[in-house]
Amino acid sequence: MVRFVEFIGALFGKVLSEVGAIGLFVIKTLSVGISTFPNLKRFGEECYNIGIQSLFVVCSVGAFIGMSTALVGYATLKDLGAQNLVGIFIGIASIRELGPAVAAFMVAAKAGSGMAAHIATMRVKEQIDAMEVQAVNPFWYLIVPRFLAIMVVLPVLVVWNDFFMLGTGYMIAVFQLKINSGAVMENLLSTVAMADIWKGMIKGWVLALFIVSICTFKGFTCEPGALGVGKATNQAVVYCIAILIIINFFLSQWLYGGIGLRGM
Amino acid sequence: MASKEEFRKYETGEPIVTVRNLSKSFGSLRVLKDLNCDIKAGETTVFLGPSGTGKSVFIKHIVGLLKPDEGELEVMGRNVPTLGERELYELRKHLGLAFQLGALFDSLNVYDNVSFPLSHHTRMRQKEIKSRVAEVLELVGLPGTENKLTTELSTGQQKRVGLARALALNPTIVLFDEPTTGLDPILCTTIDELILKLKTELGKTFIVISHDIEGTWNMADQVGVLYQGTLLRYGRNADVRRDDNIFLKQFFGRTEDGPMIGV
Ligand SMILES: Nc1ncnc2c1ncn2[C@@H]1O[C@H](COP(=O)(O)OP(=O)(O)O)[C@@H](O)[C@H]1O
Ligand SMILES: [Mg+2]
Numbered sequence: 001m002v003r004f005v006e007f008i009g010a011l012f013g014k015v016l017s018e019v020g021a022i023g024l025f026v027i028k029t030l031s032v033g034i035s036t037f038p039n040l041k042r043f044g045e046e047c048y049n050i051g052i053q054s055l056f057v058v059c060s061v062g063a064f065i066g067m068s069t070a071l072v073g074y075a076t077l078k079d080l081g082a083q084n085l086v087g088i089f090i091g092i093a094s095i096r097e098l099g100p101a102v103a104a105f106m107v108a109a110k111a112g113s114g115m116a117a118h119i120a121t122m123r124v125k126e127q128i129d130a131m132e133v134q135a136v137n138p139f140w141y142l143i144v145p146r147f148l149a150i151m152v153v154l155p156v157l158v159v160w161n162d163f164f165m166l167g168t169g170y171m172i173a174v175f176q177l178k179i180n181s182g183a184v185m186e187n188l189l190s191t192v193a194m195a196d197i198w199k200g201m202i203k204g205w206v207l208a209l210f211i212v213s214i215c216t217f218k219g220f221t222c223e224p225g226a227l228g229v230g231k232a233t234n235q236a237v238v239y240c241i242a243i244l245i246i247i248n249f250f251l252s253q254w255l256y257g258g259i260g261l262r263g264m
Numbered sequence: 265m266a267s268k269e270e271f272r273k274y275e276t277g278e279p280i281v282t283v284r285n286l287s288k289s290f291g292s293l294r295v296l297k298d299l300n301c302d303i304k305a306g307e308t309t310v311f312l313g314p315s316g317t318g319k320s321v322f323i324k325h326i327v328g329l330l331k332p333d334e335g336e337l338e339v340m341g342r343n344v345p346t347l348g349e350r351e352l353y354e355l356r357k358h359l360g361l362a363f364q365l366g367a368l369f370d371s372l373n374v375y376d377n378v379s380f381p382l383s384h385h386t387r388m389r390q391k392e393i394k395s396r397v398a399e400v401l402e403l404v405g406l407p408g409t410e411n412k413l414t415t416e417l418s419t420g421q422q423k424r425v426g427l428a429r430a431l432a433l434n435p436t437i438v439l440f441d442e443p444t445t446g447l448d449p450i451l452c453t454t455i456d457e458l459i460l461k462l463k464t465e466l467g468k469t470f471i472v473i474s475h476d477i478e479g480t481w482n483m484a485d486q487v488g489v490l491y492q493g494t495l496l497r498y499g500r501n502a503d504v505r506r507d508d509n510i511f512l513k514q515f516f517g518r519t520e521d522g523p524m525i526g527v
Contacts (some may be wrong), residue, residue, distance in 0.1 A: 018390035134381045135353040
């Protein structure tokens with residue numbers, strides 16, 4: 001029992017110090033970001049990297065989740081005799097919850113792990129030290145552009161993913177479940193409000209901040225050797241997934257807690 | 265304020281780096297123990313020592329990558345451990361460090377690596393940068409390699425590109441961390457001659473870490489022998505060479521066995 005308490009105490013202390021370290025890292029990034037003109041070339045490169053790296057996985061995962069949403073919605077609503085309302089189900093599930101979450105998860109898994117691995121490798125091979133010695137601030141060159149890029153790209157991917165999921169969900173509803181296409185479309189359009197798309201982008205934006213903070217921090221503070229790179233990348237992804245689930249809950253709570261279908 | 269003060273020119277023989285009672289530990293491992301030395305401008309100072317004695321750690325203190333636990337370290341009139349980020353970056357524009365393993369950015373090609381400090385710290389035009397890059401690559405014996413990826417180069421070539429990058433900004437002090445380790449004998453000679461040439465032609469200050477004893481006698485003005493974090497011997501080339509100390513004898517290959525381990 002005493003051991004258990006000790007263990008929990010130690011774990012708690014470790015988590016706290018890690019959170020503190022990430023906090024300091026983000027503050028440092030902010031201060032460099034504010035006090036210097038951003039490196040636009042690197043920002044462009046990172047937008048391209050993150051966007052291109054993640055586009056395919058986001059779309060392919062989004063497509064399948066959109067399709068299964070339609071199936072599950074149909075199965076649920078059929079018993080109520082309301083299968084024609086499946087469009088509402090697809091619209092709500094995709095735009096409000098799954099679109100942003102799936103996009104964020106895939107970006108974390110693909111671009112986030114890539115960031116962690118790349119920065120960690122640079123740390124291990126003394127390339128970050130070399131940058132320092134050449135009087136170029138690594139925060140300015142490596143970290144700030146990634147922060148800016150992911151916060152621009154992820155909300156865009158969220159919207160893109162929204163449409164992808166709606167599209168594939170619609171196709172399943174119409175072609176496999178044989179629901180009247182006009183009814184599906186009308187229900188879809190009447191459910192999805194502009195506000196929902198905005199809120200999805202806000203979710204993407206906040207989740208992006210968590211992804212990039214964790215992944216760049218883990219890379220930047222990588223321990224020596226190939227083992228260090230593996231550990232940094234691995235931890236970055238695991239922490240991201242865990243944190244994303246929790247933060248996503250609070251975002252849903254904040255944006256949708258206790259409101260109805262049409263945002264009322 | 266130190267940052268406003270101009271970087272002045274140092275006359276040959278004037279101390280440009282002064283180290284006083286420098287100590288550094290990593291956890292319980294004491295890596296540098298109470299180091300003292302003056303490094304003179306316009307000279308080549310070579311630090312010799314077996315691997316793992318803290319040579320790289322020492323050089324990282326000079327460029328401000330590591331902070332000492334105790335002691336003082338002055339480089340070009342700046343007290344390095346106390347410098348703020350901005351002042352440290354200002355100082356570093358006058359220092360060129362070639363890392364032991366090159367430390368090239370492997371996402372960039374040779375040209376982008378060597379031009380990196382130029383494009384960030386000078387107002388040179390693209391054309392001028394191009395010719396400067398060609399010039400330093402020629403110096404290190406790698407002309408025309410601009411478009412190669414760094415991953416296509418051998419370790420020795422990577423080191424030489426790292427050296428070209430360190431020279432690009434025409435720094436006052438050039439620091440080489442084992443420039444010739446792992447190079448074939450002909451290249452070693454080339455690098456040694458390059459250092460000699462740059463010193464005599466441009467009056468640069470060189471701080472070199474080396475394993476190569478013959479090369480050291482050829483190029484050094486001043487020699488420091490580091491062993492287990494202490495400066496065993498620090499003096500003029502000819503004096504150290506003749507020294508009778510049993511450690512030095514062993515290290516310089518004049519006796520087979522001695523008190524040093526892991527040489
Ligand atoms: N950042 C660091 N953290 C912990 N230990 C280090 C660090 N850098 C170097 N060391 C240790 O300090 C000792 C000296 O290293 P180094 O200066 O690289 O030796 P060398 O003389 O071969 O260049 C080694 O035992 C090394 O493991
Ligand atoms: Mg070394």
